[in-house]
Amino acid sequence: MDFDLMITSFPKLLGATVVTLKLLSASLFFGLFLGLFFAILRLNKNIFINKFAYGYSYIFRGTPLLVQIFIIYFGLGQIEYLRTTFLWVIFKEPYWCAIIAFTLNTGAYTSEILRSAFQTIKPGIIEAGKSLGISNKVIFYKIQIPIAIRQSLPAYGNEIILMMKGTSLASTVTLMDLTGVAKYIISTTFKPIEVFIVAGGIYLFMTFIIHNVIKYLEKKYSFQQ
Amino acid sequence: MELLAFGKTGWGDELFYATLMTIAVSITAMLVGFFFALIFTPLKLSKYKTLNLVGNFYTTVIRGVPELLVIYLFFFGGSGAIMYVASIFGYYEYIEINAFITGSMAIGIISGAYSTEVFRGAIQSIDKGQFEAAKVLGINKFGQFYKIILPQMLRLAIPNLSNVWQITLKDTSLISVTGLVEIMRQSYIAAGSTRDPLLFYSFAAVLYLLLTYVSMKLINKLEVRYSRGY
Numbered sequence: 001m002d003f004d005l006m007i008t009s010f011p012k013l014l015g016a017t018v019v020t021l022k023l024l025s026a027s028l029f030f031g032l033f034l035g036l037f038f039a040i041l042r043l044n045k046n047i048f049i050n051k052f053a054y055g056y057s058y059i060f061r062g063t064p065l066l067v068q069i070f071i072i073y074f075g076l077g078q079i080e081y082l083r084t085t086f087l088w089v090i091f092k093e094p095y096w097c098a099i100i101a102f103t104l105n106t107g108a109y110t111s112e113i114l115r116s117a118f119q120t121i122k123p124g125i126i127e128a129g130k131s132l133g134i135s136n137k138v139i140f141y142k143i144q145i146p147i148a149i150r151q152s153l154p155a156y157g158n159e160i161i162l163m164m165k166g167t168s169l170a171s172t173v174t175l176m177d178l179t180g181v182a183k184y185i186i187s188t189t190f191k192p193i194e195v196f197i198v199a200g201g202i203y204l205f206m207t208f209i210i211h212n213v214i215k216y217l218e219k220k221y222s223f224q225q
Numbered sequence: 226m227e228l229l230a231f232g233k234t235g236w237g238d239e240l241f242y243a244t245l246m247t248i249a250v251s252i253t254a255m256l257v258g259f260f261f262a263l264i265f266t267p268l269k270l271s272k273y274k275t276l277n278l279v280g281n282f283y284t285t286v287i288r289g290v291p292e293l294l295v296i297y298l299f300f301f302g303g304s305g306a307i308m309y310v311a312s313i314f315g316y317y318e319y320i321e322i323n324a325f326i327t328g329s330m331a332i333g334i335i336s337g338a339y340s341t342e343v344f345r346g347a348i349q350s351i352d353k354g355q356f357e358a359a360k361v362l363g364i365n366k367f368g369q370f371y372k373i374i375l376p377q378m379l380r381l382a383i384p385n386l387s388n389v390w391q392i393t394l395k396d397t398s399l400i401s402v403t404g405l406v407e408i409m410r411q412s413y414i415a416a417g418s419t420r421d422p423l424l425f426y427s428f429a430a431v432l433y434l435l436l437t438y439v440s441m442k443l444i445n446k447l448e449v450r451y452s453r454g455y
Contacts, residue, residue: 168291192302
C-alpha cells in the first residue's frame with residue numbers, strides 16, 4: 001500500500017469530481033424535462049406519437065451508453081452540413097457531446113419511470129378532480145404530476161445513481177472527469193489498487209449522499225404523515 | 226453499404242465475429258456473476274452480522290462505483306495481482322492474462338452484485354411456510370433447496386435476471402477499452418481505418434439492439450416456462 005500516493009492523488013481526484021458533478025447535474029436537469037416530455041407523449045392516444053416515444057426509449061435503453069457517446073462525438077462530426085451550421089460550436093466540444101448523450105440516455109429511462117408512475121395513478125383521483133369541476137390542465141399539473149413525482153422517487157433515485165456512474169464514460173471522449181483522472185494516475189504510477197480505493201471512495205460517498213437525499217424526500221412526500 | 230460487406234473489402238465478417246465475441250463475453254460474465262451470487266447471497270441472508278457485512282460490502286461497493294473504474298482496476302491490476310499470488314508459490318516470471326479473461330472477470334463481478342440482489346430478493350419473498358413445510362415433511366437440506374425453494378425462486382428471479390442480463394450485455398461494450406475485439410472495439414478499428422465513424426457506430430448500435438431484442442424474446446419464453454402453474 002502506497003499511502004503517500006493516496007494522499008497526493010486525493011486533491012487531484014477531488015478536483016476532477018467537480019467535472020463529474022457538472023456533467024451529472026447538467027444531464028439530469030435536461031434529462032428530466034426530456035423524460036417528462038416523452039412520458040407525456042407515451043400517454044398520448046395517437047398511435048404514431050405513442051410509437052415514436054416508445055421507439056426513442058427503446059433505442060436508448062437497448063444500446064450501451066458508450067455507443068451513444070461515440071455516435072454523437074465521433075459520428076456526427078462527419079456530417080459536412082452540421083459543420084457549417086452554428087450547431088458545430090456545440091458538437092465539436094467533447095463536454096457538450098457528453099452532456100447531450102447523457103441527457104438523451106437519462107431522458108429515455110426517466111420517461112419510462114414517469115410513464116409507469118402516471119399509469120399507476122388511480123383513475124378515482126382524476127375522476128374526483130373532474131367531479132369537483134377542476135379543469136383538465138389543473139388536474140394534470142396540480143394532481144397528476146405531484147403524485148407521479150412521489151411515485152417515481154425511488155426509481156428516479158436509482159436512475160440518478162446509474163447516471164452518476166454513467167458520467168464515467170465521459171473519460172472515453174478525452175474529458176478529465178473523476179474516472180479519467182483516476183485512469184491517468186493509474187497509467188502513470190501503475191498503482192491501480194490505491195487509486196481505485198480513493199476514486200471509488202469518492203464515488204461511493206456521492207452514492208451515499210444521493211441515496212440519503214432521496215430517502216429523505218420519499219419520507220417528506222409520503223402520503224402518510 | 227459495401228463497407229459492411231463480408232469478405233476482404235468489407236467489415237461484415239469482422240463485425241460478425243466481434244458480435245460472437247460480445248455474446249461469449251456476456252455469457253461468461255453472467256456465469257461468473259452467478260458464481261459470485263452463489264457465494265454472496267447466503268452471506269447476505271446469514272444470521273451472522275459479520276457475514277452480512279461482507280455480503281453488503283460487496284454489493285454496495287460494486288453497485289456504487291462506475292463499471293469503467295472496476296474495469297481499469299482489473300486491466301491495470303489484474304496481472305499484478307496474479308503475479309503477486311504466483312510469487313508466493315515461487316514463480317517470478319511475467320504473467321500476462323488475456324483480455325477475454327480480464328474482461329469477463331470484471332464484468333462478471335459487476336453482474337454478480339446485481340444477481341446477488343436479485344436472488345436475495347427472490348428468496349426473501351418466498352413464504353416462510355414453504356421452508357417450514359419442507360422441514361416438517363422430512364425432506365433433506367439438499368431436496369429442500371433444489372426441489373422446493375429453487376423452482377419457486379426462479380419464477381420470481383427470472384424477470385429481474387433478464388434486467389441483469391441486459392445490463393451485463395451493455396456493460397461488455399466497456400471492455401473495448403482493454404483492447405478485446407468485441408463489437409465496440411471492432412467498430413472503433415473500422416471507423417478509424419475507413420474514416421466513417423457514423424456508419425460503424427450506428428451499425429454497432431443496431432447490433433446491440435438486435436442482441437437485446439433477441440435475448441428478450443428468449444427470456445420471455447423462459448419466463449412462461451417457469452411460471453407455469455401460476
